[in-house]
Amino acid sequence: MGCQQVQLITLQILAILSSVAIAAQATPAIAKPGCDDHCGNVSIPYPFGMTQGCYLDDDFLITCDHSSIPPKPIYGSNVNVTKIDVEGQLHILQYIAYDCYGGMQQKTSTRYFNQPWLNFAKFTISSTQNKFTAVGCDTYAIFRGYKGDQVYTTGCLSICESIDSVVDGTCSGVGCCQISIPNGLRGINLTLSSYNKHEGIIDFNPCSFAFVTNQDEFNFSSKLYRELQNKTHLPLVVDWSIGKETCEVAQKNQTSYACVDKKSNCYEPDSTTSGYGYRCNCLEGYRGNPYLSGGCQDIDECVEGLHKCKKDCINTVGNYSCPCPPGYHGDGRKDGEGCQDIDECTDPRLNKCKKNCINTEGSYTCPDQSRVIKLAVGLAIGITGLLVGISWLVFGFKKRKLENIRKTFFEQNGGPKLKKLLSGREGSTETIKIFTAKELKKASDNYNKSRILGRGGYGTVYKGELADKTIAIKKFKIVDKSLTEQFINEVVVLSQINHRNVVKLLGCCLETQIPSLVYEFINNGTLFHHIHDNNKASAISWDIRLRIATETAGVLSYLHSAASTPIIHGDVKSTNILLDDKYTAKVSDFGASRLAPSDQTQLSTFVQGTLGYLDPEYLQTSQMTEKSDVYSFGVVLAELLTGKIAFSFDKPEERTLATYFLTSLKEGPLVNILDDILVHAAEQLEKVANLAIRCLNVKGDERPTMKVVEMELEALMRKVEI
Structure with missing residues (x-):
């Protein structure tokens, strides 16, 4: 047995022992012993808790409202919590600001509005996950944020005259506007107003709305003008941290230091805000609750597909290894050397062949030489015949494919319809030439930017040089059927015009994805x-x-x-x-x-x-x-x-x-x-x-x-x- 095989077996034994040790551990807890860890469908991880002794301090107290079905967790007086992450995020539902004329379902001049606010003593509204958004077609929204004694005021404007001008998926000021919020805010207040009381748009947009919400869960659509009338809350993310000290100061007092698990460390998520505090994190290779002793558990990267091994993967406590199988050498990692095949035939000590040795992937063989010669000749003849056959097949396939592509483009560009329209008009088909794509590409120097004469709503015009004349090539930018109609329309119209003061149509090209028209070149501009x-x-x-x-x-x-x-x-x-x-x-x-x-x-x-x-x-x-x-x-x-x-x-x-x-x-x-x-x-x-x-x-x-x-x-x- 080789040295490499011994090392591999040793690693596998260690991996088995490691797995047994991990399996022997109790299921990792998220709350302190004897404390409830759920309220309804929401997990309540420590440092949060619902009863005395189950939370770190009053800033982390959660009240479970059992009058709801299912029960729902409440933070403070009335903040509805939907999720708590030990990574430092509190997911809540926050009120939507609205400004309606005629109420939510009426169409009168009566105004109904609210000005919601949100305030935290210790936590901050996340500036990385939330954005301030206003929705409406006669809307200006004011955002006020509070950070200690500092007040930040900003806002945005959203205007549109009809539902047709609104573009779904974008908040650029037409029907919806959106801005980022400052970092470290502990309180916010939203105000809404309008310019014309929604006159002229009240049929489809009687209300304006404003809110701070999780941008990952918000996607603008004109349907929101109606849907938001039936909603009172939207999701918002709050950042939480421990205390007001930096990591350096907090670690000096091990009694109050919150990162109690030995496999955790301390970090400061917001070093720009004074008194923000710190958070705890499990070390790399572990996950869980770092605020509880034994809360950080080993991650089995091999099972979860989180490794970078090229071939084999063996999990270890807090890490993993990437051994190469017998017949290979290297570090075994995708981001490193990987596993390279060992050529045993180059070193007599690595093979047991008496005469001939042929290296194979991960191993080697010792064949008879006469069989090798016969096999080589047979393979050479077979491969030659196969290559010849494949070449003919590829040539025929490419030829048919090119013909099909040209036919497809001809049909997509309205060729049959154009041919039918022109065939019924005397003189049209005799004067209009069908150019090839190769001809126009050569004439325009492969559509060089220096040849551009102008750009229009339907395409770009290039100067071209044929053997006997200078031409103008109008290359359409067709993206839908309506522009195909514009192309057909121009050919049909110009084919009927015979006038000395009209630019003469010389021909067209239909065999490319983007069709082109060819005109006489007028040399003195517009x-x-x-x-x-x-x-x-x-x-x-x-x-x-x-x-x-x-x-x-x-x-x-x-x-x-x-x-x-x-x-x-x-x-x-x-x-x-x-x-x-x-x-x-x-x-x-x-x-x-x-x-x-x-x-x-x-x-x-x-x-x-x-x-x-x-x-x-x-x-x-x-x-x-x-x-x-x-x-x-x-x-x-x-x-x-x-x-x-x-x-x-x-x-x-x-x-x-x-x-x-x-x-x-x-x-x-x-x-x-x-x-x-x-x-x-x-x-x-x-x-x-x-x-x-x-x-x-x-x-x-x-x-x-x-x-x-x-x-x-x-x-x-x-x-x-x-």
Whole structure:
């Protein structure tokens, strides 16, 4: 028998003796001898107790309320305890603050509210496990914390206008807000109020709520607006400790020193708060109640899976060992050397072979040499044949998998639907090319960030280089079926448009997870940048601006009346008007467009568009009409005249250019708001301003059609040419 085997057997004998010794110990107690250790379903570990002599001092007295079924433990006068951890946590139920208008179930202006408080003489409210939270859509909550003579005041605000704006799982200020609380607080007080008495939201949120609760047991949901009306308490965690002394001071008086078990130590959980006290902890390898003699019991890491042994595990008192089996060497640990195989064949002293020796995992064999040669040849032939067969299988599998992936992406990206829609429209499939993913990847230099031309609501546009032309690649960021519809919509819309002032669609790619559209490249940027960039604005005179406006109006007029099926653009703005090197307008981004059947003058759709350009009538009714494009074009005219952006946060009362433009013209002459470079053509400027005013009419029926707008602008253009 080898030395290693002797060591292994010795360790196993020690482990058996250790297990016998541990099993012989009594079941570890959590309370002092002769004391009740439960109240109802809640364990009451020492230093807490319920009768004289069973608790450390008055700070740890628990009263068991037997009038409840089951009985429930009470701390102090009325604090309901749900769990006590010897690690230093007291789990309780604390009152919720509420501020209701019409009571919990009514909808009147009557107000009902409370202002709960909680105070401990010795213990502190845990700042690591609790957070202050307020729930409501017209809510501001005040938190006051007390730490000796110090008072900490903080709070948070929660606002929302509808249940649809609330996002479950987050407390960022929309329907719910949440903040951390200071460390070492012995008392708290909560106050609630509102701004508008919950007017306009009382149907779904008549009440505001505030509470300090265990963050691990709280998950925000809009359902809480109703559920909290039927709750009075939520869980809260309190930190407890022994006395007011540090460990060093407490250990000098062994009579009152609480860490009585020999396998325990003392630590200070909060060294930042004076007089916080200390706690006791079982040493590593033990668990239990360190406040009782014999309370810390050995942990069997091997049985509980708490070890880091690579192979065998043997439990010892307060620890464990990781011996390697015969045929291996090392420390046996996963975080160390582990168990390495011993090559007995390299050392004649470790094997008993006469001639040949073959090492195996954990052992060795002594085979006949002729059998070894035959076995090696047979294995070589078998492995070669197996590898050839596997290679063919893998090649065929990868080929089929690639074909299936391309087919799946084609279907996911709306390929069948798009093909069906285009096949019924003459001329569409002849002009639109289906690009491969490889072609577009090469053209965009693997979608290099330096190639990005712009980003929009539906994706990112990259500059690409083909052998014969420069292109623009619009890569969609599809995450749901609604954006797939936007992709199909843009292809169908653009396939029906044949106009010199519309960005031409060259093709698309459907064989990747994210589909792409390919357009002609317009090299001179957007109208927005030329108007609002001080270095470029002076380059576009009034004559150029008037021509751009006329060309854009011509496109919209064509879409509304001359196209085979009327089309509403839906997102007319200066960033969607591109310019070539001759400042010719090219209208782009038809992702929000809608085909309007000939027997239908308006379309119902969820509200989408860009702030500052949105038709106010569309915002109220969600009905997109051709007059929605007229309003947006009116904002573009105002941009061309004033050189100002369509939406700004600088002036809260006049954030939109439309409001600023209309108000300014009522209060003074046009010259007061004109762009600095527009110093001539006063008569034309006045006529265009009046046209913009008509386009910006709040009532859609009173706005001109784009055909009328085009004709009036063309008339002004003819005067310029004369």
